Amino acid sequence: MKTHSIAEILSAHEFFSDMKPEHIEFISGCAKVSHFASGKFMILAGEPADNFYLIRSGHTAVEIEIGNQVRTIHSPGPGEFVGWSWILPPARWRYDVRVVEDVSAISFDAECVRKKCEADFEFGYHIYRRILKIVIERLMATRIQMIDMYA
Amino acid sequence: MSKSITLSGVLPAAGFQRLLDAVRDAGFRTIGPRARNGAIVLDELSDVAELPVGWNDEQVAGSYRAAKGSGDRLFDYVVGPTSWKRFLYPPRRELWHAQKEGQAWVPEAPADDFEPTAFLGVRNCDIAAIRTLDRVLLDSGYREPVYDSRRSKIFIIAVSCAAPVSTCFCTSMGGGPTPTDGFDLSLVELGSGNDHRFIISSGSERGAEIVSALNLDEVVERDLDAAATQDRTSVEKINQVPAMANARSTIAATMRSDHWDEVADRCLSCANCTLVCPTCFCVDIEDTTDLSGTSVSRHQQWDSCFTMSHSYLHGGSIRKTTAARYRQWLSHKLGTWHDQFGSSGCVGCGRCVTWCPAAIDIRVELEALEESLKEMTTEEA
Amino acid sequence: MPLPMLPVPMRIRRRVKETADTFTIELEPPDGTFAFEPGQFNMLYVFGVGEVPISISGDVSRRDVLVHTIRDVGTVTHALGRLKKGDWVGVRGPYGRGWPMKIAKGRDVILAAGGIGLAPLRPAIREVLDNRDDYGRVVVFYGARTPGDLLYPKEVVKWRARLDAKVSVTVDRADRTWHGNVGVITQLVSAARTDASRTVAMVCGPEIMMHYMRIHLAKLGIADEAIYVSMERNMKCAIGRCGHCQYGGDFICKDGPVFTFAEVESRFRIRSL
Numbered sequence: 001m002k003t004h005s006i007a008e009i010l011s012a013h014e015f016f017s018d019m020k021p022e023h024i025e026f027i028s029g030c031a032k033v034s035h036f037a038s039g040k041f042m043i044l045a046g047e048p049a050d051n052f053y054l055i056r057s058g059h060t061a062v063e064i065e066i067g068n069q070v071r072t073i074h075s076p077g078p079g080e081f082v083g084w085s086w087i088l089p090p091a092r093w094r095y096d097v098r099v100v101e102d103v104s105a106i107s108f109d110a111e112c113v114r115k116k117c118e119a120d121f122e123f124g125y126h127i128y129r130r131i132l133k134i135v136i137e138r139l140m141a142t143r144i145q146m147i148d149m150y151a
Numbered sequence: 152m153s154k155s156i157t158l159s160g161v162l163p164a165a166g167f168q169r170l171l172d173a174v175r176d177a178g179f180r181t182i183g184p185r186a187r188n189g190a191i192v193l194d195e196l197s198d199v200a201e202l203p204v205g206w207n208d209e210q211v212a213g214s215y216r217a218a219k220g221s222g223d224r225l226f227d228y229v230v231g232p233t234s235w236k237r238f239l240y241p242p243r244r245e246l247w248h249a250q251k252e253g254q255a256w257v258p259e260a261p262a263d264d265f266e267p268t269a270f271l272g273v274r275n276c277d278i279a280a281i282r283t284l285d286r287v288l289l290d291s292g293y294r295e296p297v298y299d300s301r302r303s304k305i306f307i308i309a310v311s312c313a314a315p316v317s318t319c320f321c322t323s324m325g326g327g328p329t330p331t332d333g334f335d336l337s338l339v340e341l342g343s344g345n346d347h348r349f350i351i352s353s354g355s356e357r358g359a360e361i362v363s364a365l366n367l368d369e370v371v372e373r374d375l376d377a378a379a380t381q382d383r384t385s386v387e388k389i390n391q392v393p394a395m396a397n398a399r400s401t402i403a404a405t406m407r408s409d410h411w412d413e414v415a416d417r418c419l420s421c422a423n424c425t426l427v428c429p430t431c432f433c434v435d436i437e438d439t440t441d442l443s444g445t446s447v448s449r450h451q452q453w454d455s456c457f458t459m460s461h462s463y464l465h466g467g468s469i470r471k472t473t474a475a476r477y478r479q480w481l482s483h484k485l486g487t488w489h490d491q492f493g494s495s496g497c498v499g500c501g502r503c504v505t506w507c508p509a510a511i512d513i514r515v516e517l518e519a520l521e522e523s524l525k526e527m528t529t530e531e532a
Numbered sequence: 533m534p535l536p537m538l539p540v541p542m543r544i545r546r547r548v549k550e551t552a553d554t555f556t557i558e559l560e561p562p563d564g565t566f567a568f569e570p571g572q573f574n575m576l577y578v579f580g581v582g583e584v585p586i587s588i589s590g591d592v593s594r595r596d597v598l599v600h601t602i603r604d605v606g607t608v609t610h611a612l613g614r615l616k617k618g619d620w621v622g623v624r625g626p627y628g629r630g631w632p633m634k635i636a637k638g639r640d641v642i643l644a645a646g647g648i649g650l651a652p653l654r655p656a657i658r659e660v661l662d663n664r665d666d667y668g669r670v671v672v673f674y675g676a677r678t679p680g681d682l683l684y685p686k687e688v689v690k691w692r693a694r695l696d697a698k699v700s701v702t703v704d705r706a707d708r709t710w711h712g713n714v715g716v717i718t719q720l721v722s723a724a725r726t727d728a729s730r731t732v733a734m735v736c737g738p739e740i741m742m743h744y745m746r747i748h749l750a751k752l753g754i755a756d757e758a759i760y761v762s763m764e765r766n767m768k769c770a771i772g773r774c775g776h777c778q779y780g781g782d783f784i785c786k787d788g789p790v791f792t793f794a795e796v797e798s799r800f801r802i803r804s805l
Contacts, residue, residue, distance in 0.1 A: 061714065072706045075714040079723075100711055137719075144716045145704050149741045150647030150677045246537050249579070255620055256579060258538050292786065293771045406802045433775030436768045440580035447580040449537075454775070461776060463766050465605045475804035483778065490781025 030112035043097035052083035058103030086110035160367025164347035183271030191231035210316040213510025234429035248448035269306040276500040278333040280429035309334035318501030323392040328385035402486035415474035422455035424503035539622025559598040570655035571630025577622030578611040587652035601651035640668040640726035646737025653736040670697040675717030721748035728753030756794035
């Protein structure tokens with residue numbers, strides 16, 4: 001089986017489409033492959049947001065504890081990014097993300113990406129613009145979820 | 152009904168009873184205009200004296216007055232609150248009933264006992280209304296059985312309008328004071344006193360047959376001139392509503408106009424307009440049970456898009472506001488009716504204008520919509 | 533005199549509780565056969581209570597049984613819910629223009645249902661899955677409020693197990709006992725991977741759900757003319773003359789209930805229509 005470099009994997013993802021090769025090359029330098037076993041937490045609310053993830057396989061659950069109940073509000077899977085709290089200070093996680101089915105992900109060093117965004121505004125603009133697109137989609141989805149559409 | 156119209160002759164007013172008798176002898180009971188509680192309504196009659204002889208009416212938005220004057224003419228008023236829809240598509244009718252036997256039951260439909268009936272004094276707008284109902288209840292892929300059966304049992308005696316009122320606007324809906332089609336017989340009332348007479352035309356073979364026994368006088372030039380003058384005078388009295396020509400597109404473009412909210416401030420959502428309208432066809436279905444719960448019946452009855460229940464869906468109404476309900480009525484009548492049945496749903500009889508307690512005038516509202524459309528277009532430009 | 537408003541009494545031969553507020557009844561057509569097309573509906577009458585339009589949820593190839601899945605939302609549906617095996621229900625139908633099964637032949641098909649919307653779409657899904665070779669790529673999306681609100685869960689598991697169709701289920705809210713997707717149905721759409729130019733999408737659910745689904749299907753490049761939705765309004769006669777189901781210039785009962793999105797697009801933007 002042919003193994004792909006991280007840069008090759010990222011280039012194939014919609015998020016990085018039309019991004020300059022040197023930018024992809026750079027962000028690949030901030031990334032490594034990580035694995036999480038089912039039942040483990042990839043992210044814990046309150047902890048520093050040091051990494052964020054692009055899931056390659058497996059499933060996760062973004063959870064909130066309400067009283068004595070745990071509610072899943074979103075379930076990122078293959079091709080989806082997990083974690084946004086790293087972008088802006090205080091850079092601490094707001095929700096728990098639990099692994100529902102063994103996850104293989106590309107893990108990005110948040111500090112590394114943040115610094116590059118500050119140092120290279122063009123790079124930062126492209127990253128922020130793409131993140132904004134995803135955040136808008138999430139916001140739309142959350143709004144639809146909020147209106148209890150199937151009632 | 153044959154399409155060819157024949158000028159049959161002239162009947163002196165003194166002989167009008169002979170026409171009523173001939174219609175009765177042909178097997179029809181007669182329903183026609185009668186004065187009741189200060190209004191001209193439609194009901195059974197057999198004697199010429201039962202007609203509103205000498206009556207006149209005055210109609211403006213939100214007001215109706217009918218009174219007996221000093222004249223002797225039989226048809227010098229226009230349409231009252233009743234329309235022929237009441238007889239062809241009655242306000243309430245049993246669809247079927249059933250008796251429970253064990254757990255099972257078999258529905259049975261009642262027979263319709265409508266007798267052959269002559270409609271006397273049918274105005275041209277109401278002929279257009281019957282034709283409009285025909286398109287809804289007979290020609291849209293499904294023949295409504297009771298309407299169908301009753302429709303085949305009626306004999307239409309039309310009359311030209313000689314005294315239009317301010318609410319009349321048939322000429323803007325493709326009509327006019329003189330019927331040109333869709334009747335068995337048609338009358339033009341001329342003169343008064345010793346000169347009081349009717350020109351009779353027949354529009355069907357059975358119509359021609361009935362009048363052939365009346366020994367009518369020959370129609371002379373003088374009669375035709377008088378009829379033409381009367382028609383011209385009536386046409387001049389009837390309001391022209393130029394906005395009607397573009398009603399369909401105006402409405403399609405103003406469905407989100409705030410003018411609907413403005414009308415809603417005045418509209419009482421009372422449903423009068425829909426109940427007096429000769430073409431409104433909405434019906435509701437009602438189920439009733441006897442006390443033991445073993446015998447049931449289903450009725451249909453006239454409904455109105457002004458009721459909250461009309462648009463009920465899953466525990467609530469779609470059209471909760473008066474604005475939405477008024478818009479449904481007007482946009483259907485003048486707009487989407489074209490999509491559904493290939494014509495406007497309005498015949499210009501003016502009943503909805505007269506009988507609106509808030510004096511809302513469909514013509515004025517359409518003009519206001521056209522105006523709001525102009526404003527919308529200007530703003531965009 | 534022909535009287536199309538007369539119901540045909542049929543006996544309930546089976547009743548299944550689906551969710552907290554939905555149930556399925558199976559009726560026996562008196563002459564043993566009832567033909568319909570996916571997306572059509574019947575008027576169901578409860579003796580002395582009234583009549584409601586209910587979509588047909590069974591298999592088009594099974595003519596000996598008439599299947600209806602019903603949500604208890606009003607007087608008549610509540611009365612239907614209290615009927616037992618052996619009781620009688622009056623049936624008129626089938627009525628309406630259903631899903632575009634003929635148009636979908638040979639094309640990629642997306643079938644998307646929200647909530648109780650799976651009930652009217654189920655005959656189309658079964659038709660497609662039972663004649664799998666007649667279609668290109670087949671994608672089924674199903675969204676519900678919670679895992680407990682999912683209809684036909686056993687059947688959906690069977691659909692998901694098929695390798696020749698992509699079947700995704702999602703719920704708006706869930707606790708830890710649910711291992712599937714959480715999120716709105718629109719989030720599933722980007723994974724459809726059909727050929728947009730030859731895709732037919734059939735969407736059934738509340739208007740707001742169909743509205744959002746169309747936005748996401750459009751992002752894939754699927755034209756409004758190829759997106760079909762099933763509309764709903766008050767219905768009393770089902771034959772286009774009681775006036776209640778008017779939706780602009782259409783009567784939902786006879787011109788629909790299924791329309792292309794292109795046909796209804798302008799009306800979706802008019803409130804309280």
